[in-house]
Amino acid sequence: MTITREDFQIRAREFLEANAAPRSQPPVGWTERELVAECRRFHQALADAELGGITYPVEYGGLGLDKGYLEVFNRELSQFQAPLVPAAISHGMCLPVLNDFGTPEQRDRHQSRVIRCDEIWCQMFSEPGAGSDVASLATRAIRDGDQWVLNGQKVWTSGAQYCEYGLCVARTDPAQPKHRGLSMFIVDLSLPGVDIRPLRQISGSSHFNEVYLSDVRVGHDCLVGGEGNGWNVAVAMLMYERVAIGAGGSGAMSQAMGSAKLIKEARKRGRDRDPVVRDSIADLYIRERIQTFIGMRIRQAAASGKAPGPEGSIAKLNTAILSRRASDAAIELAGPAGQAWDAAAGDAAEWASAVISAPAMAIAGGTNEVQRNIIGERVLGLPKEPDPFKGQPWEEVPRS
Template sequence: MDFEDSPEEASYRGHVKAWLAEHAPRHEVPEDRALTENDFMEFARTWQASKAAAGFVGIMWPTTVGGQGGTPIQHIIFHQEEEQYRLPTVPFQVGVGMCLPTLFTHGAAEVAQRYVPPAVRGEEIWCQLFSEPAAGSDLAAVRTRAIRDGEAWVVNGQKIWTSYAHAADFGIVLVRTDPSVPKHKGLTMFYLDMRSPGIEVRPIKTLLGDAEFNEVFFTDVRIPDSQRLGEIGEGWKVSLTTLMFERLAVGGRPAQSPDLRSLLQLSRSLSGGDAIRDSSVAETLARFYVADEGMALTRLRSTTAVSRGQVPGPEASIGKLVMAKTLQDMCGYALEMLEDGGLSDAEDSPARMFKFWYLWSAGLRIAGGTDEVLRNVIAERVLGLPAEDRPDRNTPFNQLKA
């Protein structure tokens, strides 16, 4: 594993650092006031446009589809440095990170020419319509049905946990087109206009009071066959492209979330600075330090693989699994140290930040793969343990019990 950038990587990192230092601060989300959703989206669109103009969006995409023709390691370097600022990147993570690569990999050239540029500039937002009430961790179990009707498909069903569906202009959707074959073989992928007749988006209010996630209902929604991505029945293979890019789009510690430095600062501020001298506090902080270092080194392992032209392996699941749990545990411990002060909602109270991320991190343990699924991936594909028995794998989907 390489801990240092190559000369070329160091040069690129220096270029990125200099550009961010000049442009990022004025696009940061303010800490001293809450933004309305419209204001936040304006911040996000402006930052996205600024990055695009400077050539920092689609860094590793081919130039033929609107990318920069760079390397995966350059993509990683930029996002490592971008994470140092309080920037509004979330609304475009799914669309630019996962939907657009799927679109230009499996769609026609004219499709990429139409949809990639405006999304790169932040003018259009995309969402990913995958999860369903009965198909979350088991994505191949989707029940949203598409039936062929001439040159179009009629879609009926429901998706859930769709980030930014309420703000999205377009989306990619995985549907079942043939229930008479095993579940992985009867799926097809499409892209669609989120304003199509028959689409209803219902926001899901979270514990934090926001509504970033949504339910999406399809009632006789017509999607032209020309908007199909890949062959009929090959939707699972197409979705693997999306999930492969997801490894690079999500999985790291969220920007601005508390880290070990936050806990150290808090412990030094309590009991006149004596809290950090308590042996039990020191022991707990040491455990968090080990977890943080382990995550950092695991990410470096994946980064090293990318820098050598390899694809990040299943070990990337380790970082995501540990990161989400560690973040939640750290925030919970901070609230314990604050005792009664942990109940405060005052703007200047440290409890406000730790409570926010304690609740938010609970969702992280589900999004992008639940803890249970990630443990299976690590057990089977990293440690080489025997795979779980999957008796439904070769059974026609319409013969499976609901």
């Protein structure tokens, strides 16, 4: 596609004005079902307007443009509210992995459908006994002719309740050390043997699920990145995840409850002269700016063709810390309304829900401690964490 960045920006702006609400408007209180439908509609319209899949190849449903165009689009998007959350994992993590590791047939079959949200994908990594140490996972995949048979349990699978497919990492060779002998599969979630059970959260919603796999048969053509290469594919996906959480703007929490919003709230409550309130909002503002600069640095590196690296962990860690601080400052201002609210109390429910959700940022996509370990090893050059079972076959390592 040949289009100048200026024309592309105009096209993006016109599309967003017609299809999304300005950021200054109060958010629409959609139910999950409505939000998912809106998300699909938005991405289909985006693709029809030749604005979807900006950096992906034309033959797989993208526009084949460089990452500078993506920056232009994201800058425009930051002025609007769009129903993107249900496809955040699908677009932020699964799509780039499919693009990097998928076979031409897999990309032909799925890529443009994922771009358009005709299919939404989820990430099936964590298990009850394997979260931070995801390489120790126990879900098995055994070859049977030209099929693989999957058995095991995944947990915390965000969005599985409305997704069509999941990228599932499973153990194909237990005689290998834990990081080897893993493979990545595309799993159709409507297959017999897939049982999705919602988990109820503190907020009352059910954002994630347990997914049980009982004799689920997938074709050999569902293997992504080759047999035994699952850890490399998983690491790439985790890198994309950290960048998506940490560098996708100034962070989800700061949009919901950023310093600008807290200043308004402090004025409304007559507390804008309170030195403690002023101090906490000023601290938040400084950290938001730092987060913006970290994000810009990462996105510029990506735009120049650099693969995501450990800087994604810095961004992700900072986002989690920022969310927590925003939440603490908000609860201090909101008082009891940050925990219990009445339906008529304006945006109190939105506040309370943002406060309740803040701790999740320190866990999702790898906990703060895990990000600190990565930064220690890969940025500061500190010694690796000792592993007494390093190099030992997975099946011989004791597990609880």
